Amino acid sequence: MEKYPLWTAIVTPLNKEGGIDYNSFEFILRKQEEAGNGVLVLGSTGEGLNLLPEEKREIVKFVKLLKLKVPIMAGLGGYHINAQIDFINYCDEAGVDAFLLVNPIYAKPGKEGQLAWFSALMKETKTPCMIYNVPSRTGIHMHPEVPATLSKTFPNYMGLKEASGSIEKLKEFIKAAPKAPVYCGDDNLINEFMEEGAIGLVSVASNAWPKKTRKQLDLFLERKADQTFKEWVECADLLFDAPSPIPVKTLLQHKGWISYDQVRLPLSGDDLKPETEEALLEADRKINAWYKEVTKAQRD
Numbered sequence: 587m588e589k590y591p592l593w594t595a596i597v598t599p600l601n602k603e604g605g606i607d608y609n610s611f612e613f614i615l616r617k618q619e620e621a622g623n624g625v626l627v628l629g630s631t632g633e634g635l636n637l638l639p640e641e642k643r644e645i646v647k648f649v650k651l652l653k654l655k656v657p658i659m660a661g662l663g664g665y666h667i668n669a670q671i672d673f674i675n676y677c678d679e680a681g682v683d684a685f686l687l688v689n690p691i692y693a694k695p696g697k698e699g700q701l702a703w704f705s706a707l708m709k710e711t712k713t714p715c716m717i718y719n720v721p722s723r724t725g726i727h728m729h730p731e732v733p734a735t736l737s738k739t740f741p742n743y744m745g746l747k748e749a750s751g752s753i754e755k756l757k758e759f760i761k762a763a764p765k766a767p768v769y770c771g772d773d774n775l776i777n778e779f780m781e782e783g784a785i786g787l788v789s790v791a792s793n794a795w796p797k798k799t800r801k802q803l804d805l806f807l808e809r810k811a812d813q814t815f816k817e818w819v820e821c822a823d824l825l826f827d828a829p830s831p832i833p834v835k836t837l838l839q840h841k842g843w844i845s846y847d848q849v850r851l852p853l854s855g856d857d858l859k860p861e862t863e864e865a866l867l868e869a870d871r872k873i874n875a876w877y878k879e880v881t882k883a884q885r886d
């Protein structure tokens with residue numbers, strides 16, 4: 587799936603009562619299709635751990651029935667291995683195109699435990715699997731030898747999503763497995779990751795800016811940093827000024843792409859400061875203006 591360097595960790599739109607808003611969901615999925623971005627459902631941005639097992643299955647079924655012209659990746663999360671395997675089997679029957687596998691939450695396994703966890707999951711499927719280092723959510727860093735070993739062991743190893751926020755950690759992963767694909771998992775570090783050899787991005791920002799984020803990524807991949815949006819880091823950081831996906835859902839509601847910015851407990855929209863909301867709207871204006879200018883220049 588190298589033709590999809592950008593995967594959008596899509597939000598799960600909710601209605602006023604907290605149920606899934608499938609009308610809004612289709613709208614934002616079509617936006618990603620139009621931009622040519624792969625779609626990750628049920629990640630942390632999609633509040634995957636806040637959804638019931640039957641809701642997750644409904645989401646996978648719904649998305650596959652849309653017959654999008656872009657691939658669908660399903661996120662797994664939790665700590666019960668049998669529940670993860672059951673969901674993998676369901677998703678394979680539904681026909682998902684990839685999986686995102688994360689270290690189990692709370693348990694904080696060491697290197698051997700991490701390797702055993704991912705191996706137990708990956709041997710259950712032939713579907714491409716991306717593994718995910720996000721210590722801010724799991725409480726533990728992935729050991730660099732884990733992706734190095736998995737990349738040599740499993741033909742369906744797709745790459746590593748690195749989201750520790752540390753370039754030094756990225757370098758450790760690349761040193762351990764120089765030829766294994768790495769994806770940036772932090773929107774504010776695209777430039778640094780591409781300079782170190784990352785091949786793509788798994789993005790929160792592309793929920794609100796599908797084509798703009800893809801353009802920013804492509805310019806970095808093409809080593810055309812002079813044409814990129816110079817305030818990108820500041821704008822991307824706003825999306826994490828409150829627990830994600832609260833800020834991006836608020837922006838999506840302002841844009842009219844989803845009907846409500848509802849999130850589920852333990853998240854609360856009250857954690858978003860009014861000044862951040864205003865800054866997000868200004869960021870949206872600036873990014874849209876930049877995109878209009880850069881695409882016009884390329885046409886001319």
